[in-house]
Amino acid sequence: MTIQFNDETFRDDYSFHNSDRAIQRFPFPFHEDSYMYSVNMERHKGGPEGSVYEMRFDVDEHYLAEMKDRAMVLAEDPLRCQSLPHMTLAGWDLLELIMVSKSEDYPDLFELHREGSNWRWINRPMGIDQSFVFMDEASLPYGPMEYITRQAQGDFCILDQRDDNLWMDAGMVTTQADWSLDFDIGMNFFEWHAPVPKAHEMGIFVRALKFLLNIQQGSPARRLNWTLTVNPLLDTSPENYHKWGVQKTTLTPENLGRKQHLRVELQTFFRLPRSNALVFPIRCYLIAFEDLVSVPKWGRRLHRVLRDIPDELATYKGFIDNRPMLVDYLSQYDDGAETSPGVWPD
Amino acid sequence: MPNFEFPASIKSRPVYGRLEPRKGKFHLMIADGEGAEALIELAAADGALMAKSHIIYIPRDTGAGFAEKLTALGPAQLYIGPSYPAAVPRLRRVLADAHMGLQVYLTGTEGLMGQAMNEAMAAGIPHSAIQTEHRGSLARRMQCVHCKGITEDVMTDPFVCSHCGLHLFVRDHYSRRLAAFQGVRVDAEDPGNIPDPVELYS
Incomplete structure (x- = not known):
């Protein structure tokens, strides 16, 4: 498999784009026409060939651009x-898990001796x-976590397990949906989720x-989470919210298809062998609405989900003010036809 | 002043209790403002306690009255300081000398208890040997998520960050490590549109 890496940005001119292949493999998160929280966990033991679930750590066309963006955030x-x-x-x-997985899953891109x-x-x-x-x-230029996560897409939280709880005790977090590692580090599972409503x-x-406490070595799990982001901005951190928040007000019916993105997190969970910690990679996938509606089932379904989602969730996910415009736009792509169960395109 | 019942909605905020005398070789009590009242009640509950106690007390804006009452309790050691930061070097020295069996009592404002708790934990005092009781001001200690500066004694929402000057709203999210709540720019999506400040808990 050869991947053509995009030359693109997640800031300033926002030249980020998805190829047709990337659109087809996008992890659309809604398996039915409505959404509510659930513990939507499943085993992370591969998936359909070419899908984002196939490999332990998906590498895609955005790899190099994402790593460049991460280096800028860290600087x-x-x-x-x-x-x-x-x-x-x-x-x-x-470091071992990522190096072993990537060298086995992408031998043409990565080698470990x-x-x-x-x-x-x-x-x-x-x-x-x-x-090294x-x-x-x-023997490395950075600590082991920082070294390897400067070379791996997605955020990484390492959770220590003790006292029947998980503790957010380490992380590389540069592509987050509005939460702060610096604020949350050291918190337990209930504490860092404190701001989530309902x-x-x-x-x-x-x-x-x-x-999560019962995840065993060699049996990773996964789930999806989602939110909406105006412009393909990876770094939607609270630290920089005073800079990017205002971009939400730049949406118009004319530019919406291009600027409004569905942001999906593929969250995976791996038990680590020596430390017994749990690593929690949070991989962010972005897709512009105009690309998403090119899959008719997804356009219909996203319209229904956003139209019917409770206000409290729309507020928490930060799109309550723009919701009428979003629903209006998506309604053009919803002919009322029935949608098939599951996330995959028809 | 009666104890304030904190709303249960903030999962990341510590739960404060009521101080009670415990068995121990030595007792370290750190208090500010009306926290003095909790220590006075503690002394009343166990007459033998104060002879084995070191009190570190910051009166804040309560004047000299509490200091006199604490002196009258006859603690083994009593320090009255002008501010918490001024008391920290002493506190660290005391904790460095701590032996097994030390009991720690924290009482007063949330900011004082949170910071002193961190010092005690960093010194290796087990959390089971630390008690807390909130007394006095309901002001919050806030960290600006943007510039990381701490603003003490925040009474209103929104408020102005004392470091970067942004108008911040008070997010109901508390970090024990920072002993602070999170402040986030209130007018990020509509610059200049700053709501009138309202008093916290009013």
């Missing part, structure tokens, strides 16, 4: 990557050839935590 704000002192071992676990503790990592797309000593921090009362977090 502006190093606090986006933090690891509490007891989490270094988990960082090595993560191991002789005892002497490892050599080749990342062809990024032009990296690094020899596994578990020796001084879900606590619905018992969602108690059930989700129970599921």
